[in-house]
Each structure stands twice: as structure tokens, then as C-alpha cells.
Amino acid sequence: MDLDPSTLNRALPLRDQIYHKIRNLIVVGQLKPGEVINEVAIAEALGVSRTPVREAVKRISDEGLVKILAQTGTYVAPISRADLEEAYVIRRALEMESARRAAAKFTAAASELLEDNMAAHRLAISRGRYATAIQLDDVFHRTIAEICGLPMIWRAVDISKAQMDRGRYLAIPRPGYGEQTIEQHEAIFDALKRHDAEGAARAMEHHLETSFRNTLEVAADLLG
Template identity: 55%
Template sequence: MASKSLDAGSDDKLAEFLRGASLNRSIPLRDQVYVLVRKAIVTGKLAPGAPINEIEIASRLGISRTPVREAVKKVSDEGLVEVFAQNGTFVADISRKQVEEAYIIRIALELESIKRAASTITTEQIQDLEDIINAQEIAVKRARFDEAIARDDDFHRYIAEVNDLTMLWKVVDISKAQMDRCRLLSLPSPGAGHETISQHRAILDALSRQDQQGSMQALQAHLETSLQNTLSYLDAVKASAPAA
């Protein structure tokens, strides 16, 4: 990425994603600021190249710069921002390589997750997963794509939590930061949301039969489809970009 300079609309973008933010002083501020900044980047509210002004963020939130600096460092570790010594901190471009690497991690971990879940999942847990899919379907029909993505994550997280594999999901969640940036942009594509829901139902069907191999195959097919859709989106964006 070339060095950046502050754009005139940066303050407006910053104000938009911080508007209505409320911090709980009883829990670490750095963790709350991290969630705010990460969400702003992942959802596209802060686009590639947008500046991250730590002083301005601290001022708007009414806190010291220290928790903001710690939060931005954590976001930087995930490859979401880049720091230029002479120019400042900016939202990073979406990395195709990091997207592919994230899927390698995600597929490996989630296959182990669902392998374990298939043999222990209960009828009540199957019903909970069905409720999540139904909520996701409603969100897609109403074009509430950020909500649909949240329910998508709920579905995968719940499977990990069937066997209390909460740390597994945390690793997946951190590693998939780059892919998440593509999801909100690519989901409005015709049929994309409905394809995901259909694949989730196939996964659920295998789980309901406690079919370990079938569950793993359905999940792998789902994640590989997601990867190909994401890479196709990135390739299309690159192809349409003006020559440097």
C-alpha cells in the first residue's frame, strides 16, 4: 500500500461509526474500543485507506489515548490496519492471501468442531440451530444483510459451543477478519444468501441424524463455496479497478 494522507471526509466517517457508542467503565476500555474499530472496518463503514486517528477517537469517546492505542494495535495484529511512521494509521486493503489463509484455518477447526458435535448434539440444540437458520432467512428476505451475517456467525459459533469449544470459535473469529470484510459486500449478490441458508439446512439435517461424516462433508462444501464466492468477488473488484 502506498503512503496515505488524511482525506477531507475522514472526520465525518469517524463521527459516523462512533455515533451512539457507549462505553462500560466496569470492563476494559481497550476491549470495547477494539470491538468498535474492528466492526467499523469489517462492515465497511471505514473503507480501505480511511485514516484511524487515535487522538480523535479518544476525544470523541471521552477516554485517554492509551486504551485506543492498545485497541488499534490489536486490530493491526489482525491485518486490518497498517501503520506508517510518517503518515499515520490507515485501514488496510483486503488481502487475498490472508482471506485464503483464514479459510484454511477455519475449515480445519470447524471440521473438528462439527465432528465432535455430531455425536453429542441434542434435540433441543438441533431446534436452536433451526431457529437461527429461520432468523437468518428472514434477515435475507428483508435485505438486512448485516443481521444475516450475524446469524450466520451464530450458527457456526453454536456448533462449536455444543461441546464447549469456545476457544476454538475465538480463534476462528480472529482469523476470519479479512473474509468478514468481503461478506457484507458480496452477500447482496443474487442468490448468495439463499445458497448459504440451503447449505446450513444441509448441515443441520446431517447433524440431526448424528451423521458425523455427512456433517463434515456438508460443512466443508459450505465453507469451500464461501471461499470461492469470496475469491471471485475479490477478483472482480481487482479487474474493475482503474489501472494505477
């Protein structure tokens, strides 16, 4: 487990930083389903007291990524089809509306932001930098939420999509999946440029449905 204490900013709340560290380890698969979350070991590795670690783990548990079992221990939650489907339903509803609203506010400056993002995304895929590609994918979706003027949409999506992200890190190395994502981003982008609200929403729906289907296919052996 990669827990470098030098990356902590002691002037900022430790609980939030530790939350992001542990959550990311779960999402990218470094902490696997069923693996024990040892709060004492994490606290020692980071050079902090157990309190911020316990608070961070409780927050992650509230998102369904960790199971805390009395008298037994704390474990990384399994990837379940029900959780994946719930995350997909929430994300589809919010991001279709995000794309719909962004189309009316799409500007030349917004166009440049997404063009630069897609160029960087293509490069990451071509070089096999899959973790970077997923981060750039998130930036694409977050930018659309910011364009529509409702950044809280992305905050809600970011919390709910963690279950899908676990599958995405398994799926993206599959041949063609990264290129497929870029093509679908381009379709969303083209609709936004035309200020076609319904076209953008439909393109977003198709993109998220494909991601969900790919995740189910790749994670089939892990689904609880």
C-alpha cells in the first residue's frame, strides 16, 4: 500500500487527505475487495494518530466502499452489480441534465478546454497511461458540469460513481475501450458545439451506458 507521509500537508485537515488516499487505493484496485483495512497500520505509515484515519474510513464506509463489521474488522467492500447499477442510474440522470444545460452555455473558451482535454486523453491512451486517461475522462465530465454552471452536479456524481470507477480501472486496458471513450466524448463535444441540448444529452446517455456495459463485462468474475 503506497502511503507516503511526505505527501500530507500538516497545515490542512488530515482526515480529508487520508480519505482521498484510501479511497483512491480502493478505486484503482490497490486495495482489493475483501482486503483488510488496518487503521493502526495506516496511521503508523502516515505518522498520524488513529483518529483522522478512523474518520476517513467511516466516510468511505458511508459511500459503500468499505464494510465495517463489529467484532470482526474493516474490509474493502465487494464490487456488486446492484451498486454498479445504482451508480449508473444516478450518474446518467445527473450528467444527461448537465450536458443538456451546458449546450446552451457553450462558448469558444469552453470548446478549447474540451479540445485540449481530448487531445491529452488520446495521447494518454496511445502511450498506455490508463490511470492518466481515467483522470482526463473525469476532467472532461467535470468541465461540462462547470460549463453548465452547476458544479455541485459533479460533486454528487463523483461520490456516486466510485463503484463504477473500480470497474473502469479493470476495463480500460481492454483493447478498444479507451478509443471508444474518446469517440463518444467527441460525439458529446460535437453536440455541445452545435448547442444541441437533446443531442448532447443523448450522446452522454449512450456514453455512460457503454461504460456501464463494459464495466459489467470486465467485472463479471468479481461481482458479488
